[in-house]
Amino acid sequence: MVLDTKKNDNLNDVEELARNNILVTTFEKLWNWGRSWSFWPLNYGCNCCPIEVMAAGAGRFDQARFGYEVVRAVPRQADLLTVAGPITLKMKPAIERVWAQMPEPKWVIAMGNCAISGGPFKDGYSVLPGVDSIIPVDVYIPGCPVRPEALFHGMLELKKKVQQGEYRRS
Amino acid sequence: MEALFVNLAAVLSGWLTSLGLSPIWADTVLLFVKWIIVITIITLNIIILIWLERKVSAFFQERLGPNRLGPFGIFQTIADAIKLLTKEDIVPSAADKLIFKTAPMFFIVVAVMLYTVIPMGQGMEVINLNIGLLFFISIGSLSTIALLMAGWGSNNKWSLMGAVRSVAQMVSYEIPLAFSLLGVVMISGSLNLQDIVAAQGKLWFIILQPIAFITYFIAATAELNRGPFDMPEAEQELTGGAYTEYTGMRWALFFLAEYTNLVAVSALMATVFLGGWQGPWLPSWLWIIIKTYGVILVFFWVKWTFPRIRMDHLMSFSWKVLVPVSLGNILLTGAGIYFCRWMGWC
Numbered sequence: 287m288v289l290d291t292k293k294n295d296n297l298n299d300v301e302e303l304a305r306n307n308i309l310v311t312t313f314e315k316l317w318n319w320g321r322s323w324s325f326w327p328l329n330y331g332c333n334c335c336p337i338e339v340m341a342a343g344a345g346r347f348d349q350a351r352f353g354y355e356v357v358r359a360v361p362r363q364a365d366l367l368t369v370a371g372p373i374t375l376k377m378k379p380a381i382e383r384v385w386a387q388m389p390e391p392k393w394v395i396a397m398g399n400c401a402i403s404g405g406p407f408k409d410g411y412s413v414l415p416g417v418d419s420i421i422p423v424d425v426y427i428p429g430c431p432v433r434p435e436a437l438f439h440g441m442l443e444l445k446k447k448v449q450q451g452e453y454r455r456s
Numbered sequence: 457m458e459a460l461f462v463n464l465a466a467v468l469s470g471w472l473t474s475l476g477l478s479p480i481w482a483d484t485v486l487l488f489v490k491w492i493i494v495i496t497i498i499t500l501n502i503i504i505l506i507w508l509e510r511k512v513s514a515f516f517q518e519r520l521g522p523n524r525l526g527p528f529g530i531f532q533t534i535a536d537a538i539k540l541l542t543k544e545d546i547v548p549s550a551a552d553k554l555i556f557k558t559a560p561m562f563f564i565v566v567a568v569m570l571y572t573v574i575p576m577g578q579g580m581e582v583i584n585l586n587i588g589l590l591f592f593i594s595i596g597s598l599s600t601i602a603l604l605m606a607g608w609g610s611n612n613k614w615s616l617m618g619a620v621r622s623v624a625q626m627v628s629y630e631i632p633l634a635f636s637l638l639g640v641v642m643i644s645g646s647l648n649l650q651d652i653v654a655a656q657g658k659l660w661f662i663i664l665q666p667i668a669f670i671t672y673f674i675a676a677t678a679e680l681n682r683g684p685f686d687m688p689e690a691e692q693e694l695t696g697g698a699y700t701e702y703t704g705m706r707w708a709l710f711f712l713a714e715y716t717n718l719v720a721v722s723a724l725m726a727t728v729f730l731g732g733w734q735g736p737w738l739p740s741w742l743w744i745i746i747k748t749y750g751v752i753l754v755f756f757w758v759k760w761t762f763p764r765i766r767m768d769h770l771m772s773f774s775w776k777v778l779v780p781v782s783l784g785n786i787l788l789t790g791a792g793i794y795f796c797r798w799m800g801w802c
Contacts, residue, residue: 323524358696363707
């Protein structure tokens with residue numbers, strides 16, 4: 287499967303500008319602020335971690351406090367791919383495709399042991415050793431399943447990461 | 457306070473004339489200023505409304521809603537807007553590029569045009585059109601075309617199905633929408649919205665036309681594609697309907713236009729049924745804002761209370777219930793007016 291990556295020929299020019307120009311870096315900070323406060327997630331999952339994702343969205347934990355509650359059903363409008371479950375060979379093309387369909391800037395959270403390393407299913411004949419074997423992962427949240435508090439912690443860590451760094455196309 | 461904005465316009469007009477501009481040019485500049493003000497109000501409104509909708513939905517689901525950015529999370533929408541502005545703009549290679557790109561612009565332009573005729577206070581409207589209500593209904597129905605353009609141009613099965621659904625829904629709800637406004641037109645004897653407001657000096661039309669109010673409210677909910685009639689973008693079945701392929705700011709324009717439509721329809725509802733800008737003590741422009749926001753809150757309430765209904769139920773409800781009821785309302789209103797004249801009350 288061919289990922290439709292965009293040409294990034296002029297990235298060096300932007301970096302050259304950023305070295306001399308305060309305006310660009312200031313805008314970068316503003317953008318990072320906006321991006322870091324509104325991750326719209328697209329959830330992938332099998333069974334147990336997604337239950338915790340639902341709990342995170344509902345009354346007791348309430349993901350909406352951080353502004354991360356706008357769960358999109360479409361990869362075109364999502365910023366954050368939450369992978370919560372083991373990746374099988376059959377799901378691999380689907381995940382790659384969804385990842386390719388998401389617009390830049392985009393991030394990935396590997397939620398739960400299955401998504402990090404394959405978890406208890408890692409010896410399975412069709413289970414990949416973690417989601418980072420096919421797409422780049424920004425934050426790993428261990429747990430089996432991950433508690434909603436841990437999910438929030440992971441998202442807030444991702445927020446810190448976004449606010450610190452300058453975004454590179456993946 | 458009452459004539460604050462009217463006086464401001466007069467001062468600006470006088471200042472422009474004193475600069476040596478001819479009256480026609482002064483009026484043109486004034487019209488542009490009015491338009492800029494309308495667009496600013498719309499944008500500010502949307503920022504508040506999206507935040508309000510998130511807070512209201514949180515309230516209905518016993519959550520807190522956004523509360524980290526600023527007091528009560530009011531800067532949440534601004535962060536979202538910055539993010540959406542800086543997202544990558546994807547145009548699918550198989551899409552019909554021209555139609556795909558024009559659809560969101562068309563949608564927002566149509567939505568903004570609705571504000572031309574709504575009286576925002578005593579003597580405060582962009583154009584005092586004598587067929588204002590007709591203009592509102594006909595321009596409002598144009599947004600169907602924008603959705604169809606989006607669905608067709610995207611070249612995606614979900615988009616096309618969403619677009620077809622929205623066209624079916626909006627065309628069939630157009631009829632009860634117009635019919636339920638006809639009763640009001642029969643009583644007030646005018647299509648001019650200022651005249652309709654003036655006709656409600658003693659009694660609001662919600663008391664004279666309760667059936668029309670209810671049918672208009674239901675038809676307007678369907679016309680706005682809001683829940684429980686949000687079939688065109690049913691996320692669980694159609695992944696996003698006509699907006700499926702749109703990213704970043706193009707998608708945000710659709711969202712912006714939907715909220716703009718919401719405000720416009722609520723303002724029309726306040727104007728036609730709830731006495732418009734009339735009210736005691738407070739200035740007129742404040743009254744229309746209060747009434748509009750009251751209607752918007754009812755729309756939110758309905759959306760977050762009822763689950764989405766099925767497509768065939770939606771269509772049969774329009775054709776079998778709303779159209780006959782609104783037609784019967786016209787008959788009843790006619791009979792009422794005839795009776796009133798026969799008794800010599802009016």
